[in-house]
Amino acid sequence: MTSTASIPTILDPIAQDMRQVDASIRRALSSQVQLISAIGSYIVGAGGKRLRPALLLLVARAHGYDGEHLHDLAAVVEMIHTATLLHDDVVDESELRRGRQTSNAAYGNAASVLSGDFLYSRSFQMMVAAGNLRVLQILADATNVIAEGEVLQLMNMHDPQLGVEQYMRVIHDKTAMLFEAAARIGAVLAGCPDAVERSAAGYGRAVGLAFQLIDDALDYSGSSEQLGKNVGDDLREGKPTLPLIVAMQRGNAQQRELIEQAIRNGSAEQLPRILQVVQECGALDEVYAVAQRELGKARQLAQAMPAGPYRQALLALCDYSLQRQS
DSSP states (O other): OOOOOOHHHHTGGGHHHHHHHHHHHHHHTOOSSHHHHHHHHHHHHTOOOOHHHHHHHHHHHHTTOOOTTHHHHHHHHHHHHHHHHHHHHHHHTOOEETTEEOHHHHHOHHHHHHHHHHHHHHHHHHHHHHTOHHHHHHHHHHHHHHHHHHHHHHHHTTOTTOOHHHHHHHHIIIIIHHHHHHHHHHHHHTTOOHHHHHHHHHHHHHHHHHHHHHHHHHTTTSOHHHHTSOTTHHHHTTOOOHHHHHHHHHSOHHHHHHHHHHHHHTOOTTHHHHHHHHHHTTHHHHHHHHHHHHHHHHHHHHHTSOSSHHHHHHHHHHHHHHHOOO
């Protein structure tokens, strides 16, 4: 694969906006309860790509929006995402994210769950303050779908019979839905017609799906240093992601049994052998091909947006999503 621009370079047209979003997040996470403020600072300090608020900003700016509440609503999107991560890490018993201890590893499960609840409630306070009922509806619906996706994923754990269609529903609900909502809100704020709003949402959905597909592929091809988390975590958690689903479809009986047992037991004991099977049967190539198809849709939809640096950034995000290593 050819090299691609870094996230800071891609997002340069909204660099000032992103600084204001970070400031908004810091204000929102301020609390008289010391532990909440401490966990909030810990989370913000962990960094992250901030792709979801970036989509909102880029779509809004591409369509000429320069109104109030832009940065607060972009901050809300990131805060909702962060709340899902806090809860996710507790459910998955994760210990490492972005190269550092997860909040639950540092502060304990109870504090992390309750801090996630605080983030959700603070987010809805900020949405109400913005006074845009349509935005409130989009984010309320998105939050509900994300919660359903998380429960659906939990139900699918340790199930080697999970099919591609079920897998795609899970990654749409738990990951792509917030990308979709963020891009849609950008168009709503700019007062775009329904067709443009749907087009923006379609872009976000496609990028979100591709992002999760590549994430799942990297769990079987990246390194812990690059990923900022432990390689093989999905296998340890018994998650039947697309690389394993494809490997089971293409592998021989012995290879299928190896992967099925690992998913049922939630064990990475046979990870080196499973990595070999995933590579040999072309499962990762298939995952990247599915991601590329989604990004092809995203590029088409982005091309229909007004020309300029913001559209260019949306197109560059498609290349980044496919070629990223972490």
